[in-house]
């Protein structure tokens with residue numbers, strides 16, 4: 561439980577707070593915010609520039625394309641938000657970070673609180689890196705800003721907080737929960753364009769259904785993501801160890 565009574569508090573430092581707050585206002589995450597299970601606060605980085613004449617970015621030393629985010633506002637914003645809300649982890653979002661995964665999401669859901677910093681332009685001045693406990697990437701591609709990465713991360717983490725999803729079991733059998741992809745799912749009608757629901761799912765035999773699903777999950781993982789079945793590629797605790 562955090563100081564404001566929620567189960568997880570996430571502070572986001574960004575040049576575009578509405579991108580975070582608007583995207584997080586829908587579906588299960590929006591409902592969890594309104595019910596007080598999750599607190600998501602977005603802090604405007606421009607409030608830490610020390611006056612309108614101080615730009616947020618500047619040209620890179622040594623030349624080259626684009627602009628780099630200056631270190632002072634980032635330092636001041638991270639320090640102030642950290643002093644006020646005491647996040648358990650301070651995270652820089654960057655394509656150069658450790659890959660975000662379900663295991664990392666699980667660890668963050670248990671952390672109680674964390675801070676996310678969203679970069680823009682060509683990224684941040686190298687000297688702010690020590691301010692953060694870790695750096696996370698949501699994939700091997702480059703986004704124009706960290707806000708969409710933050711929203712992805714918040715969604716994946718927030719839904720793992722107990723009480724956020726209606727049925728707590730739904731995230732236990734999902735893809736990546738036990739290092740595999742989820743089994744195939746079917747709903748009505750029983751026959752769709754000539755494709756019938758597998759008979760076992762209509763049998764009412766729960767032991768048989770559980771066995772079928774386990775086999776399907778294994779086979780699906782083997783054919784689509786064999787890398788998940790190799791223990792050395794997984795990080796069960798999400799701690800990078």
Ligand code: SAM
Nearest residue numbers: 653654655679682683697698702703705706709
């Ligand atoms: N010049 C940087 C590089 O090559 O590593 C990329 C900067 S990117 C255009 C601007 C910002 O978007 C980054 O500072 C980061 O916050 C965010 N970002 C871009 N791709 C990301 C990813 N895959 N995961 C997390 N954040 C990302």
